[in-house]
Amino acid sequence: MKKILFAFMVLQVTSLAVFGQIESQQFIKKHLVRASASIVSGYMYKSNIKNVHLNGNLEYYIDNKVSIRGDYNILLGSDGLTDQYMGLKDDHNVMLGAVFHIQTKGYFDPYIILQPGIGYTSSYIELPSTMIANGESNKKYYEGVLSPVGSAGIGFNYYFQRFAHLFMETRYMYGQHLSKAPSPISLEELRITFGLGFNVFVIKDKKKPA
Amino acid sequence: MKKFILSFMLFLPLLNIAQEREKLDKESGYFSLGVRSTASAFSDDGAYGFGYGGQFRIRVLNRVNTDWYMDYITTDISGIARRVDWHIGWSVLTYPFNYEMLSGKVTPYLLAGHCFDYTKVSKNNSDFYLDKFSSAVQAGVGAHYNVNDRMDISLTTQYMMHLGYNVKAEVFEFDNKKDVLIEKQAVRGVEGHLLINMSLNVRLFDMWDQHRKKKQS
Numbered sequence: 001m002k003k004i005l006f007a008f009m010v011l012q013v014t015s016l017a018v019f020g021q022i023e024s025q026q027f028i029k030k031h032l033v034r035a036s037a038s039i040v041s042g043y044m045y046k047s048n049i050k051n052v053h054l055n056g057n058l059e060y061y062i063d064n065k066v067s068i069r070g071d072y073n074i075l076l077g078s079d080g081l082t083d084q085y086m087g088l089k090d091d092h093n094v095m096l097g098a099v100f101h102i103q104t105k106g107y108f109d110p111y112i113i114l115q116p117g118i119g120y121t122s123s124y125i126e127l128p129s130t131m132i133a134n135g136e137s138n139k140k141y142y143e144g145v146l147s148p149v150g151s152a153g154i155g156f157n158y159y160f161q162r163f164a165h166l167f168m169e170t171r172y173m174y175g176q177h178l179s180k181a182p183s184p185i186s187l188e189e190l191r192i193t194f195g196l197g198f199n200v201f202v203i204k205d206k207k208k209p210a
Numbered sequence: 211m212k213k214f215i216l217s218f219m220l221f222l223p224l225l226n227i228a229q230e231r232e233k234l235d236k237e238s239g240y241f242s243l244g245v246r247s248t249a250s251a252f253s254d255d256g257a258y259g260f261g262y263g264g265q266f267r268i269r270v271l272n273r274v275n276t277d278w279y280m281d282y283i284t285t286d287i288s289g290i291a292r293r294v295d296w297h298i299g300w301s302v303l304t305y306p307f308n309y310e311m312l313s314g315k316v317t318p319y320l321l322a323g324h325c326f327d328y329t330k331v332s333k334n335n336s337d338f339y340l341d342k343f344s345s346a347v348q349a350g351v352g353a354h355y356n357v358n359d360r361m362d363i364s365l366t367t368q369y370m371m372h373l374g375y376n377v378k379a380e381v382f383e384f385d386n387k388k389d390v391l392i393e394k395q396a397v398r399g400v401e402g403h404l405l406i407n408m409s410l411n412v413r414l415f416d417m418w419d420q421h422r423k424k425k426q427s
Contacts, residue, residue, distance in 0.1 A: 031284065062357050062358075062412065063360070065358070096245050098357070098361065098363070098410045100227055116245050116262050118262045118282070146284075148248075148261045148282060150247045176284065180332070180334065180335065180336075182335040184286050184289055184292070
């Protein structure tokens, strides 16, 4: 048992030593590709609706400071109604934009993200039982529409391993769901997510001659 | 002597063109692709809209760029009606000052162009709507912020003037209840909206391939 403990400690110290040596250089650079999938928690503060989304994204670093990132979000669940008894059934969006990375000397990669996008949104109205005649369904669904959305956010990646990283991100979403329904729904939302992502350098740097 | 000065003055513009030709292959020929968000303001029904779109750019000369775009804009009209606009068109951008895409620099431009548009104004909680196809002209100013030599963020403000017919929505109150009157009218005078675009663009390749050829020669 002591031997295992000793071996584990040696491994930890060795990894820290390697970490320390590389820490003086920025890990992220041109041609890095990263991808992740995570669960996103969202709150639409104007509509008083709480959402859970599934997010998938793919990012390519075109430069040491800038990358292009595409995101896809699927609404898994939505809870809450607006003042006009409106609720969200669908809120799925595709976004494409740029990420601006703040340079550091290591594995920490803070960033600012700007992404315009388009969403597929649909809604329903759920009137309280006191407002409807007996026997009628109190939920009426309306057909989906395309809703333009825009988002801005901040976050960071931490490249703790050669092919994997941890991330955390928070963003503000802007948009409006305008459909045949009696009243619109504001899509303004604060989203937060964190998780594990994967990364690889698709083009390796040419070795400089000694 | 007078004849010499006169002929020198006549040939001056040609000297300028020759210099421009030498610089020609610096910026021209690039194909860029981008996405954009659009805010629409001061339309005739007084409502603000928000949209999403995309564009590609073909740089034809050092000082002249072309922008080919499509926008999808939705506007809420007092919570009782909605307006949807589709724009597909093109603009010519000209750079009166600096024109080189240098990292960290701002490149201002003037633009003017034309587009085809489709507008649909619908009443909420109803099947009633009116729509129209028409065309429009637009002009404005903007600037690229060159993030690096391959990517820029552009901010443009332009006024789009509709030609032909327009669909108007007028909100009124009757018995303390809001309602909307939607009607189709021929455009009289200047009718349109102010569009503010923010776009992200990436240079993908050189269409004329002149840079590679120059290097080879």
